[in-house]
Amino acid sequence: MTSDRTAQRLTRILAVLPWIISHDGADTDDLVDRFGYKDTTELVKDMHLVFTTGLPGYGPGDLIDVDVFDDEVYVDAADYFSRPLRLTPAEALGLLASGMTLIQSDQASPALHSAVEKLASVVVPPEGETVRFEVPTPAYVGTLKDAVASRNVVRIGYVGIATNERTERDIEGWSVFFNLGNWYLSGFCRLAEGSRVFRIDRIDTLIVLDEVYVIPEVPLQTTIDYRPSEDDQHVRFTLAPSARWVAEYYPVDVEPLDDDAIRVTMGVSDPLVAARLLLQLGETVTDIQGDEVIAVLENLRSRIVARYTLTK
Amino acid sequence: MQKVVERILNLLAFLLTVGRPVTADEIRHTVKGYEQPTDEAFRRTFERDKDLLRTLGVPLELRHTDLWEVELGYVVPSDDYGLDDPGLTDEERSALLLASQAVRFGGQRTELGAIFKLGGAARTTESGTVYADLGHDLDQLGALYGAITDKKIARFDYRNRRRQIEPYGLIHRRGRWYLIGPERGAPEPVKAFRVDRMGLIAIDEAVGTFTRAPEFDLKSSLAELPSEGTTDMLASVRFDTDVASIAKRQMPGATEVDRTQASVLLEVPYSADRSLIGWVLGFDDKAVIEAPDELRRALVAFVEAPT
Structure with a gap:
């Protein structure tokens, strides 16, 4: 059986050998750190295995020569393994994507900038850009990250997504993360007296307080997923072809209709979110089903119209 | 083993x-x-x-x-x-390692193998306070990326049809991955396909089967999103104070022209009535168009129209 672990072990051996060969021997502690070995014993086990392999004939002069001393390893008679393997496309993309994402988010050290530049020069073909990241970065990401690292309480002005209501909240921040196109702050909200996740582009003021909080024992939420819940309101509607992009941007179920229109089913935890979207879509949306959302939509319409009647 | x-x-x-x-x-x-x-x-x-x-x-x-x-x-x-050695320093390797630990693909970490190939780096115990998830699994993206760099044809099912694409590039935007390139047999010079909507992806074996159009520019290739465009008109929109700074941030071209205890008046550049109305409606009843008057009436008519 070929397992992932076999592949991982081979990948590591095929990287360690070139390193030792090109440096004319290497320090065992450095190898352990550099290549993520548990301890020297694990490294030595790999080296002993290498010692039994080599070229056909498999006699003393054909096998790879490995010398393991107390704190140093030497490899000889293995010039064919003097270069590390090329990166697979997935590996190249994974590294480029990770580096470029942090650079775009203003989270990058100068070393990361130069590393990505050097890497791109060997893995990106000469015709030009092949991969591109558009990561919007709200102004407060850096400050919030620092506050989370130093565990300072932050006071934020926050305009709720569902409500459009602005509140001031003191937050014990646990993490700052990017997911599905948005940056988030998660932490304990003293106003709500519970753990909450805030979209950073909805934070309009930020003060880092001197107070330092004690990190709680409970597991911290460091990610956010849209999880359909039994409490979700469901709304179904038909979208004209010009509004098909909605299906690309929201977690919805889509059923194709004739004439390139689509029938969409959307689950939302707050009916106002769906009502606002439907209102914005105007005449491109028809046949709305879902009593709760329709009621909220009608209420929203009359609130807006009332506002215009008042101001003129 | x-x-x-x-x-x-x-x-x-x-x-x-x-x-x-x-x-x-x-x-x-x-x-x-x-x-x-x-x-x-x-x-x-x-x-x-x-x-x-x-x-x-x-x-x-x-x-x-x-x-x-x-x-x-x-x-x-x-x-x-063999690897074309990019000649990284230890500091650069560590920076790449940290970056790869901060970024996930559909919840998954990248493997350490790539860092090992580049010479390895000592792992530090970073607090892990920032991380990004780029949404899609790396195996599939890697296969498409390989097709781009080796100029191989990519085939996949998309909206009920089998497609044949000359892959030029990948774009990650707002949590989604798009593959960009011309579709064989289609009139458009290039098209964008959402990677998470592709079915049965297969990459041809043959290498170097197309040449990328010299005028192609990845940056401008993905159609702009609704509400973006060139701007030449100005609207005056009054926002309740509690949403005003969010509005300003969303519309970098806006200028504040008046402020009271309860509201802020912004002059907002726009090019199409429809997209400005949609944006203003995102603030529910906390934003009111004051001028131009046609735009104001258009919003009311839009809201009152039955769906």
């Missing part, structure tokens, strides 16, 4: 030094580790080993063993085997 690792190292050492295509039969009789008793057992072992080599990134190719083109043999071109 020990046996497999030894056999693969022997096989790779042989292929890297032999300097000519070798048949499976020659490998069986030359390389230590292929003492399987039956043809069938050998064939199974060898098939698995070939897959493993390809997983590792070893370029294993089939070529004719002689001018008469009778037999096919395996070869690992040594030029393609």
Whole structure:
């Protein structure tokens, strides 16, 4: 059986050998750190295995020569393994994507900038850009990250997504993360007296307080997923072809209709979110089903119209 | 596992030094580790080993063993085997390692193998307070990326049709991945396809089967989103104070022209009535268009229209 672990072990051996060969021997502690070995014993086990392999004939002069001393390893008679393997496309993309994402988010050290530049020069073909990241970065990401690292309480002005209501909240921040196109702050909200996740582009003021909080024992939420819940309101509607992009941007179920229109089913935890979207879509949306959302939509319409009647 | 690792190292050492295509039969009789008793057992072992080599990134190719083109043999071109060393410093390797630990693909971490190939880096215990998830699994993205760099045709199902694409580039925007490139048989110069909507992705074997159009620019290739565009008109919109700073941030071209205790008046550049109305409606009843009057009336008519 070929397992992932076999592949991982081979990948590591095929990287360690070139390193030792090109440096004319290497320090065992450095190898352990550099290549993520548990301890020297694990490294030595790999080296002993290498010692039994080599070229056909498999006699003393054909096998790879490995010398393991107390704190140093030497490899000889293995010039064919003097270069590390090329990166697979997935590996190249994974590294480029990770580096470029942090650079775009203003989270990058100068070393990361130069590393990505050097890497791109060997893995990106000469015709030009092949991969591109558009990561919007709200102004407060850096400050919030620092506050989370130093565990300072932050006071934020926050305009709720569902409500459009602005509140001031003191937050014990646990993490700052990017997911599905948005940056988030998660932490304990003293106003709500519970753990909450805030979209950073909805934070309009930020003060880092001197107070330092004690990190709680409970597991911290460091990610956010849209999880359909039994409490979700469901709304179904038909979208004209010009509004098909909605299906690309929201977690919805889509059923194709004739004439390139689509029938969409959307689950939302707050009916106002769906009502606002439907209102914005105007005449491109028809046949709305879902009593709760329709009621909220009608209420929203009359609130807006009332506002215009008042101001003129 | 020990046996497999030894056999693969022997096989790779042989292929890297032999300097000519070798048949499976020659490998069986030359390389230590292929003492399987039956043809069938050998064939199974060898098939698995070939897959493993390809997983590792070893370029294993089939070529004719002689001018008469009778037999096919395996070869690992040594030029393609080795990494083009980007010459990273230890500091740069550590920075890349930290970055790769901060970024996930559909919840998954990237493997450490890539960092090892570049020379490895000591792991630090970073607090892990920032991380990004780029949404899609890396195997599929990697396959598409390989097609882009090697100029291979990508085929997949998309909206009820099998497509054939010359892949030019990948864009990650707002949590989604898009593949950009011309579709064979379609009139548009390039099209964008959402990677998470693709079914049964297959990449052709043949390398270098197309040339990227010289005028192609990845940056401007993905159609702009609704509400973006050139701007030449100004609207005055009054926002309740609690949403005003969010509005300003969303519309960098806006200027504040008046402020009261309860509200802020912004002058907002716009190009299309429809997109400005949609944006203003995102603030529910906390934003009111004051001018131009036609726009104001258009919003009310839009809101009052039955759906």
